[in-house]
Amino acid sequence: MPGDGRGAPKSRLRSEAITLRRAVYERELFRLQTELVKLQEWVRLEGARLVVVFEGRDAAGKGSTIKRVAEHLNPRVARIVALPRPTERERTQWYFQRYCEHLPAAGEIVLFDRSWYNRAGVEHVMAFCTQQEYQRFLRQCPVFERMLVEDGVMLRKYWFSVSDAVQEQRFRRRLGDPTRRWKLSAMDLESITRWEAYSRAKDEMFVHTDIAEARWHVVDSDDKRRARLNMIAHLLSTVPYHDAAPPELALPERPPTTGYRRPPRDLQSYVPDHSATLPGS
Numbered sequence: 432m433p434g435d436g437r438g439a440p441k442s443r444l445r446s447e448a449i450t451l452r453r454a455v456y457e458r459e460l461f462r463l464q465t466e467l468v469k470l471q472e473w474v475r476l477e478g479a480r481l482v483v484v485f486e487g488r489d490a491a492g493k494g495s496t497i498k499r500v501a502e503h504l505n506p507r508v509a510r511i512v513a514l515p516r517p518t519e520r521e522r523t524q525w526y527f528q529r530y531c532e533h534l535p536a537a538g539e540i541v542l543f544d545r546s547w548y549n550r551a552g553v554e555h556v557m558a559f560c561t562q563q564e565y566q567r568f569l570r571q572c573p574v575f576e577r578m579l580v581e582d583g584v585m586l587r588k589y590w591f592s593v594s595d596a597v598q599e600q601r602f603r604r605r606l607g608d609p610t611r612r613w614k615l616s617a618m619d620l621e622s623i624t625r626w627e628a629y630s631r632a633k634d635e636m637f638v639h640t641d642i643a644e645a646r647w648h649v650v651d652s653d654d655k656r657r658a659r660l661n662m663i664a665h666l667l668s669t670v671p672y673h674d675a676a677p678p679e680l681a682l683p684e685r686p687p688t689t690g691y692r693r694p695p696r697d698l699q700s701y702v703p704d705h706s707a708t709l710p711g712s
Contacts, residue, residue, distance in 0.1 A: 451656040463663045464503050471504050471540065473672035478537035480584045483666065484546045487591030488629065489619040490601040492652040496591070496659045497542050500666075504540070513544035526550060526568060527575050534584065547572065551636040553618070556628045569639040580644045587669060588645055589662055590633070591652040595626055 474481055483500075485493040501509055512533045521529045527547055535541045550568040554560040560568075579586055593601075602620065605611045622629060641647045648665060652658035706712055 450654055451660075453656075456656040456660065459660050460499060460663075463660065463667065464499065466667050467500060467663065468503055469674050470667060470670055470672045471508050472675040472677070473670075474540055475505075475508050475538040476675050480535040480537060481540045481670065482535060482543065482579070482584055482586045483540070484543045484548070484586070484588040485591065486545060486548050486552070486589065487650075487652070488593050488598055489622050490598050490605070490614075491591035491593040492655045492658050493544060493591050494614075495655060496650075496652075496662055497544055499659050500663060501542060508538065509540035509542065511542045511544055512546075526564070527571070534579070547575075548636065548640075551640070552629065552632055556625055556632050557618070557621070569635070572640050573642050576640070576642065576645045585670060586645045587666055588647050589650050589666075590637075590647050591650045591658065591662075593652050595623075597653045599623065 473479070485497055487493050497511055501511055514529065514533075517529060530543075530547050533541060533543075547568075550560055550565065551572070555565045576586060602615065602623070605615045637647055648662075650658050650662045
């Protein structure tokens with residue numbers, strides 16, 4: 432798939448030539464996020480169930496895209512699911528069982544920041560599952576997803592594709608950025624040395640799970656701005672939502688005072704004014 436083979440020479444990265452201008456990006460992102468709010472209200476009022484799966488390489492931009500999708504949504508309607516490693520008890524369950532409890536009820540949206548496809552990717556490549564478990568997943572996953580769709584769940588699957596050179600750039604930036612250093616783990620860095628193994632695993636996963644009822648949609652993510660806009664626009668285009676008119680609201684008049692007096696400030700503990708210590712404040 433695009434961006435998942437060996438990348439272009441580092442001196443000719445695609446993202447260097449086509450990075451979207453910030454003003455254009457921010458204007459369109461705001462428009463799309465406004466449409467996402469309309470989609471959310473349609474899901475809530477219609478009692479629809481929407482599942483969006485985000486998969487792809489480490490540092491491919493999944494997390495930042497999920498952040499933009501959910502930024503203005505109601506967390507009571509749209510929630511992000513990013514599961515940790517399975518517990519010992521969960522390891523003895525049917526593989527899909529721990530994901531089922533996070534599926535949406537009527538009027539809900541669930542965004543999976545990685546999903547059951549861990550078994551087809553990292554678990555398979557790093558030998559965290561047996562070959563029998565891996566093959567069983569490839570057989571059962573299409574059946575599982577067809578059952579979801581047949582029951583009325585709208586299932587959308589996105590694979591974020593990044594070139595090896597851009598992935599390495601992003602890893603290096605994270606290493607030098609104390610606010611993003613937490614995003615890197617030894618497992619992430621291991622993916623550099625297993626690039627082709629992950630490519631083969633992804634190709635095999637697509638062969639078995641790119642089904643008519645739940646297609647994979649590849650997002651070229653060497654340019655994160657374009658990737659976010661393209662993914663959100665595509666998601667919106669696949670759901671038959673409409674603009675649900677919000678209820679009319681009006682601010683009420685404040686009632687006359689009944690003599691309440693605020694307690695003296697020195698009786699309460701206030702947060703120190705750190706902002707007053709800043710240069711130029």
